[in-house]
Amino acid sequence: MLKIAVVLGSTRPGRRGKAVADWVFQQAASRTDATFDLVDVADFDLPLLDEPLPPSLGHYRHEYTKAWAKAIGSFDGYIIVTGEYNHSVPGALKNALDFLYGEWNNKAVGFVSYGGTGGIRAVEHLRLIAAELQLADVRAQVTLPLATEFESYTTFTPSDRAVKGLGTVFDQVIAWAGALKPLRQ
Numbered sequence: 001m002l003k004i005a006v007v008l009g010s011t012r013p014g015r016r017g018k019a020v021a022d023w024v025f026q027q028a029a030s031r032t033d034a035t036f037d038l039v040d041v042a043d044f045d046l047p048l049l050d051e052p053l054p055p056s057l058g059h060y061r062h063e064y065t066k067a068w069a070k071a072i073g074s075f076d077g078y079i080i081v082t083g084e085y086n087h088s089v090p091g092a093l094k095n096a097l098d099f100l101y102g103e104w105n106n107k108a109v110g111f112v113s114y115g116g117t118g119g120i121r122a123v124e125h126l127r128l129i130a131a132e133l134q135l136a137d138v139r140a141q142v143t144l145p146l147a148t149e150f151e152s153y154t155t156f157t158p159s160d161r162a163v164k165g166l167g168t169v170f171d172q173v174i175a176w177a178g179a180l181k182p183l184r185q
C-alpha cells in the first residue's frame with residue numbers, strides 16, 4: 001500500500017499550520033487506498049543547511065540530516081501544508097526541502113496552503129522547487145484564506161469547499177504516487 005506523508009512546513013510558535021495539518025491527517029484516516037503519517041518539520045530541529053556536500057550526492061554527514069532523509073525517503077508521496085510568509089514559502093520548509101534530493105525524486109506532491117490570499121503564492125514557489133527535486137506536483141490544491149477559513153482569523157474552520165478540495169488532492173497524489181512507483185524501484 002502506498003505511504004503518504006502530511007508534511008507540516010511551519011515551525012513558528014502559535015502556527016496556524018498545526019490545526020490545518022491535523023485536519024488533513026484526520027481526513028486522511030478515512031482513506032483505504034493509502035496510509036498516512038504526519039511529519040512535522042519542527043520535530044527534526046534542522047539548522048540552516050550545513051551539509052558540506054550537495055544533497056544530490058546523498059552523502060550526509062550529520063545525524064539530523066540522516067534522520068530527516070530516513071523519514072522522508074520512506075514515503076511514496078507528500079501533501080505539504082504550508083503558510084505563506086511574505087508572498088513565499090516559510091524559511092523552515094524551504095530549508096527542509098533543500099537538505100535532501102534523492103529522497104524526494106519520482107514521488108507525487110500536493111499542497112494545502114493558508115494565508116491572506118490562501119497561500120497561493122507560496123504554492124507557486126513550491127511548484128518550482130518541486131520540479132527541481134523531481135517531485136511530480138498535482139494540479140489540485142487546497143487554499144485556505146484567513147478571512148474565510150479561520151474564525152476571527154485564528155481558529156481553523158474548514159468549509160465544505162475545502163473538504164471537497166482535499167478529497168481531490170488525496171485522489172491525485174495517490175494516483176500519481178502509484179503511477180510513479182516503477183521509477184522508484
